Amino acid sequence: MRVALFLTCVNDTLYPDTGRAVVKLLTRLGVDVDFPMGQSCCGQAHYNTGYRHEAEPLARQFSDVFRDYEAIVTPSGSCGAMVRELYPRLGERARAEGRGDALARTLAPVVPKTYELTEFLVDVLGVTDVGAYYPHRVTYHPTCHGLRGLGLGDRPHRLLRAVKGLELVELPGAEECCGFGGTFALKNAEVSAAMGADKVRNAESTGAEVLCAADNSCLMHLGGTMSRLRTDLRPVHIAEILASTEEEPAV
Amino acid sequence: MTGTYLGMPAFPKAAADAVHNPTLRGNLRHATHTIRAKRAKAVGELSDWAELREAGRRIKDHTLRHLDRYLLQLEESVTAAGGTVHWAADADEANRIVARLVKETGESEVVKVKSMATQEIGLNEALEAEGIRAYETDLAELIVQLCKDRPSHILVPAIHRNRGEIRDIFRAEMGEWGRPTPEDLTDAPAELAEAARLHLREKFLRAKVGISGANFMVAETGTLVVVESEGNGRMCLTLPETLISVVGIEKVVPAWRDLEVFLQTLPRSSTAERMNPYTSMWTGTTDEDGPRTFHLVLLDNGRTDTLADRVGRQALRCIRCSACLNVCPVYERAGGHAYGSVYPGPIGAILSPQLRGTASEIDASLPYASSLCGACYEVCPVAIDIPEVLVHLRERVVEGGPAVREGNRVVLRPAKGHAAERAAMRAARWAFSHPGALRAGQRLASRTRRLHPRTLPGPGRAWSGTRDLPAVPPEPFRDWWQRTRGGKDGAR
Numbered sequence: 001m002r003v004a005l006f007l008t009c010v011n012d013t014l015y016p017d018t019g020r021a022v023v024k025l026l027t028r029l030g031v032d033v034d035f036p037m038g039q040s041c042c043g044q045a046h047y048n049t050g051y052r053h054e055a056e057p058l059a060r061q062f063s064d065v066f067r068d069y070e071a072i073v074t075p076s077g078s079c080g081a082m083v084r085e086l087y088p089r090l091g092e093r094a095r096a097e098g099r100g101d102a103l104a105r106t107l108a109p110v111v112p113k114t115y116e117l118t119e120f121l122v123d124v125l126g127v128t129d130v131g132a133y134y135p136h137r138v139t140y141h142p143t144c145h146g147l148r149g150l151g152l153g154d155r156p157h158r159l160l161r162a163v164k165g166l167e168l169v170e171l172p173g174a175e176e177c178c179g180f181g182g183t184f185a186l187k188n189a190e191v192s193a194a195m196g197a198d199k200v201r202n203a204e205s206t207g208a209e210v211l212c213a214a215d216n217s218c219l220m221h222l223g224g225t226m227s228r229l230r231t232d233l234r235p236v237h238i239a240e241i242l243a244s245t246e247e248e249p250a251v
Numbered sequence: 252m253t254g255t256y257l258g259m260p261a262f263p264k265a266a267a268d269a270v271h272n273p274t275l276r277g278n279l280r281h282a283t284h285t286i287r288a289k290r291a292k293a294v295g296e297l298s299d300w301a302e303l304r305e306a307g308r309r310i311k312d313h314t315l316r317h318l319d320r321y322l323l324q325l326e327e328s329v330t331a332a333g334g335t336v337h338w339a340a341d342a343d344e345a346n347r348i349v350a351r352l353v354k355e356t357g358e359s360e361v362v363k364v365k366s367m368a369t370q371e372i373g374l375n376e377a378l379e380a381e382g383i384r385a386y387e388t389d390l391a392e393l394i395v396q397l398c399k400d401r402p403s404h405i406l407v408p409a410i411h412r413n414r415g416e417i418r419d420i421f422r423a424e425m426g427e428w429g430r431p432t433p434e435d436l437t438d439a440p441a442e443l444a445e446a447a448r449l450h451l452r453e454k455f456l457r458a459k460v461g462i463s464g465a466n467f468m469v470a471e472t473g474t475l476v477v478v479e480s481e482g483n484g485r486m487c488l489t490l491p492e493t494l495i496s497v498v499g500i501e502k503v504v505p506a507w508r509d510l511e512v513f514l515q516t517l518p519r520s521s522t523a524e525r526m527n528p529y530t531s532m533w534t535g536t537t538d539e540d541g542p543r544t545f546h547l548v549l550l551d552n553g554r555t556d557t558l559a560d561r562v563g564r565q566a567l568r569c570i571r572c573s574a575c576l577n578v579c580p581v582y583e584r585a586g587g588h589a590y591g592s593v594y595p596g597p598i599g600a601i602l603s604p605q606l607r608g609t610a611s612e613i614d615a616s617l618p619y620a621s622s623l624c625g626a627c628y629e630v631c632p633v634a635i636d637i638p639e640v641l642v643h644l645r646e647r648v649v650e651g652g653p654a655v656r657e658g659n660r661v662v663l664r665p666a667k668g669h670a671a672e673r674a675a676m677r678a679a680r681w682a683f684s685h686p687g688a689l690r691a692g693q694r695l696a697s698r699t700r701r702l703h704p705r706t707l708p709g710p711g712r713a714w715s716g717t718r719d720l721p722a723v724p725p726e727p728f729r730d731w732w733q734r735t736r737g738g739k740d741g742a743r
């Protein structure tokens with residue numbers, strides 16, 4: 001199976017460890033992973049801030065780079081949701097504006113082949129026990145785009161429960177937004193910060209050492225809040241937990 | 252829309268003030284979390300919720316598509332039943348019509364059942380200017396009126412007040428408006444309710460004119476429907492000699508049959524009740540029963556402009572249940588007043604900038620009053636994709652574009668103050684379209700990483716005032732990939 005890793009611009013630049021973890025994990029599971037160098041950004045930040053016309057060329061570029069792969073895997077619920085949910089909408093809007101079907105046709109091939117990491121593991125590879133070892137107390141934040149956008153359901157929980165040594169504790173108010181929301185964190189900084197602080201306090205109340213999620217953008221916001229609130233919690237991407245083994249444990 | 256709220260600061264400023272008000276945050280948090288849990292339970296009881304939601308969406312969409320036809324049918328039915336229909340293009344016209352109708356009765360006092368439409372047009376203030384005093388009779392609306400506050404929630408206008416505050420308001424203000432409270436009034440709910448009941452009863456029995464809104468209007472019979480919990484609405488609708496109903500044109504449904512859907516979804520979504528305690532329906536006038544004169548004022552006030560927008564028109568499906576407010580994490584912290592409109596929360600963030608346009612500072616900031624978490628869409632009983640409309644309106648704010656205003660096709664210019672952001676978005680798009688440039692930028696960031704501050708100057712301060720920035724790693728992923736796997740597909 002020829003699988004492309006779509007790492008997302010945030011992970012590539014700020015969280016390369018997540019990318020390395022995905023490569024390690026998928027390779028261990030026998031998947032042949034490629035990282036097409038022409039990739040950059042899915043256009044989500046542009047689209048969500050109101051710059052739909054700036055998002056279109058990025059979507060086209062995504063499609064050009066990834067269309068020939070059997071599957072496209074991304075360790076980001078929100079970028080996954082951008083491709084799956086919003087690329088079709090870009091196509092529809094272009095059509096409604098009298099620009100024809102060209103954009104929709106260009107984007108169509110990548111939409112059904114794009115999977116968020118946990119979806120890919122559970123639905124495509126059919127595994128929940130990925131042979132990981134991570135002896136820590138962990139709580140999981142589902143993230144809005146993973147939860148409501150992609151409908152990841154309990155896939156991440158099933159994967160985490162199968163990890164040796166890991167104690168999964170329930171996060172109170174798990175379904176509430178952490179307050180990141182891309183440019184929302186800047187445009188409504190005070191509300192965003194209040195939401196982040198509540199999320200961190202809820203996570204703290206579980207006694208977990210690690211707050212885990214499938215999206216580094218939310219983790220960046222929450223990690224920054226944790227550091228400011230001086231908690232003992234650490235933000236960790238789920239890929240890094242699933243990649244961790246007894247031989248090569250992640251900290 | 253009314254000028255009542257003009258001059259509001261943009262949402263971020265008003266919301267920031269609310270975030271730092273601990274009483275307000277406590278009141279809102281308690282109220283929204285309680286009703287949120289109850290709603291989920293009430294909705295969970297119905298195995299066919301998804302079908303009901305879809306049916307509601309379809310009925311509303313169908314009606315909106317043929318709105319002209321159903322409104323004419325409604326006018327015909329109302330007239331045939333002995334009522335009189337008036338058409339109001341905007342708030343001023345609606346207020347003028349109502350003031351004239353009240354004056355024609357010779358009265359200078361009216362009782363009101365809680366109505367979003369009359370709040371939207373600022374009717375009470377307009378009547379006041381004509382020497383007519385309007386008494387709100389919904390308990391929460393009464394509280395808001397007594398202390399000259401503004402409603403902050405669609406369903407529970409006084410949600411931002413707690414019991415202690417309400418007792419103080421009653422004690423200080425009720426005497427000014429009519430029957431005062433007992434000297435020793437406490438904050439026990441039963442005592443507060445009794446004080447309000449006695450105060451209001453005097454008003455009901457004296458009033459000759461009642462003013463209402465309506466939750467629905469049935470085109471085929473000309474019937475109007477109000478659903479409520481307290482019974483005050485029923486008093487206002489039945490006791491006065493003249494009834495004036497001011498209703499937004501989007502409230503029409505084709506037939507009685509359609510109510511079957513909404514009378515299930517509305518109470519469960521709003522108060523988490525299986526059925527609301529009072530459902531009042533009135534059709535024109537009837538001899539020796541209820542008001543002898545009935546006027547229906549059909550209000551446009553930006554609604555047909557909204558209807559002209561392909562993406563945004565779904566906001567007109569709203570049945571004002573307030574489920575989206577109660578579940579919204581932003582509303583929970585910012586409070587209703589920050590939205591600068593009688594429609595706060597997620598629905599307000601998409602409705603107000605459509606009804607009023609995006610010219611004012613507050614209206615241009617409303618589409619950004621959301622983290623796009625999607626919780627509002629999930630709970631909406633008529634499946635309004637609020638995040639989709641928010642993003643669409645953001646586009647209107649930053650890029651302008653075609654729209655309909657007062658019936659005319661116009662091309663809107665971008666709102667002020669977005670030039671720097673637009674330039675940054677273009678630059679980012681350019682870098683992302685040129686992976687070579689992106690890579691150079693990443694490398695530069697990595698190489699200078701020890702120099703990066705953890706707090707930022709300028710606009711970035713909004714982030715780093717409350718959160719630390721992540722450290723830039725020594726090597727971006729793509730460099731690692733090329734270093735370790737360079738030969739393999741490295742050129743792709």
Ligand code: SF4
Nearest residue numbers: 569570572573575631
């Ligand atoms: S938008 Fe939907 S959830 Fe919000 S008040 Fe209207 S009907 Fe209710």
